[in-house]
Amino acid sequence: MADKSRTSFTSSSQHAHHTPQSFFERLEIFYLQQARIINIVGVVIILLIGGYFGYKYLYLAPRNKRAASMIFKAQQYFGMDSLQKALNGDGNNYGFLQVIKRYGDTKVGHLAKYYAGVCYLRMGKYQEAIPYLKSFHPKDKVVQAEDYGLLGDAYMELGKTDEGIAYYKKAAYYNPNDLFTPFYLKRAALACEKAGRVQEAISLYQEIKTKYPLSAEGRDIDKYLARLGVVQD
Incomplete structure (x- = not known):
């Protein structure tokens, strides 16, 4: 009885596998049914x-x-x-x-x-x-950093120091490099001094000293730290 059941199942499976509708035939039927949408x-x-x-x-x-x-x-x-x-x-x-x-x-x-x-x-x-300046979005990262720096200048001239600092930082960190990053970090630090954010200014000056000591800004950064009471060894 068990053998008959097994034979019946095997026969059924083989019949299902060898159905007349191949993949491409089914695809054709699907296309005909959905032709308008397709x-x-x-x-x-x-x-x-x-x-x-x-x-x-x-x-x-x-x-x-x-x-x-x-x-x-x-x-x-x-x-x-x-x-x-x-x-x-x-x-x-x-x-x-x-x-x-x-x-x-x-x-x-x-x-x-x-x-x-x-x-x-x-x-x-x-x-x-x-x-x-805000609507300008160049692919060149150096030019974009410069654009952020110019926005920082504009806001500083309008007396909007917080916005100026934010854009100077964007300019500094957007495309880090030895030439422009210390330049904009220093501008951000000077703006922080103006805003009374002394500790933030010190941190930015120290970042220049540590990361960009050979830059034009890095070579005389000690005097900016000294005037804020930070004496270097």
């Missing part, structure tokens, strides 16, 4: 991919090229320190603000935001500089 999804994916490449290469690329030709004169004025013309143009050529308005969605338009922020900063219009 086709819609496929079309949507194709449209999304095509739209992305079309937007990038047929729309943005030509706009970026036009923006590059229009920002050229503004960059020249910037180099000459003719900041008003760099910002607003000269009547015949675009300034950074016009480039941003027309081509702000391009790489060149994005760069124009940085230039505009620096122009306002140099002109003493610190509040106007901040939104442009």
